[in-house]
Each structure stands twice: as C-alpha cells, then as structure tokens.
Amino acid sequence: MASTPRHRAAAGVAALCLVAGGLVALRRLPEQATRALVLGHADPAVHTLWTTHFVHASRLHATTNALGLLVAALPGLAVAHRHDRVQQYWTAVVGVGVIVPFPLSVTTLLWYRHLTSVRVSSSLGASGLVGGLAGVTLVIATA
Numbered sequence: 001m002a003s004t005p006r007h008r009a010a011a012g013v014a015a016l017c018l019v020a021g022g023l024v025a026l027r028r029l030p031e032q033a034t035r036a037l038v039l040g041h042a043d044p045a046v047h048t049l050w051t052t053h054f055v056h057a058s059r060l061h062a063t064t065n066a067l068g069l070l071v072a073a074l075p076g077l078a079v080a081h082r083h084d085r086v087q088q089y090w091t092a093v094v095g096v097g098v099i100v101p102f103p104l105s106v107t108t109l110l111w112y113r114h115l116t117s118v119r120v121s122s123s124l125g126a127s128g129l130v131g132g133l134a135g136v137t138l139v140i141a142t143a
Helices: 005-028 031-037 048-054 059-082 086-098 101-115 127-142
Strands: none
Touching (some): 005 048, 005 059, 031 048, 101 127
C-alpha cells in the first residue's frame, strides 16, 4: 500500500500522541525509579541532565505537560505539511527532545546555584521542552 500525504500526517499525529502518552505513562514508574531520573541540584548525576525532563511530580503535572506538548506540536505539524517542511519539522522536534534537555538542565543548575536567591532541591518536567516545541511551530510557520 502506497503512503499518501494523509497517511503520513496521521502517522505524525500518532507519533506525537505516543510521546505525550509516554510522559503520562512514566508517572506509573515506582517512586524510587522516578527519583533516580530527577535532576538533584546538590549532587546532579549526568544522566539526569536528560531524564529529568521526562518525569513529573504528579499525574496532573504529567498530564498538563502532555497536553501542552500536543497544543504546541500539532499546529506545527499541520503547518509543516501545508508548506512541505515536514522533514525540517521532525528534525527540529527530535533536536528539542534529544539535544535541548542538556543545555536546559545546565542552565537550570546555574540559575538556581548562582543567579537567584530562590533555592530548590530538584528540577523536573517537560515544560521547557514544550516551550521548545512552541518555538519550532513559530519557526516553521514563519520560515
């Protein structure tokens, strides 16, 4: 069966829904496993610079980030299909999910350790990545 634009668009929507669902599903991990993935500010482990962006403090936190991801990413996908920029869109989306977490975590550590008087013990959640996806949508829409 040949792939049609409609099939490719549906596959893209399904992929984004799977990622959003994955954020919510990770909430079902045992507490100890979740804690091992969270970026602790006092003694950060290297792997948590990436993993902390995919775990959440509560089911509500995970659900709102998952919905935010869809609200940010689906319009970008639609615009990318309309303007024949689908490859650029997915390249940017993968970049946001794979590359952005590291500098975002380092920036967070620097912020809370040196640039603000606010003290928190850890950082977690996909809000920064959702913002990155919103940026991708804006770039795709205006390029």
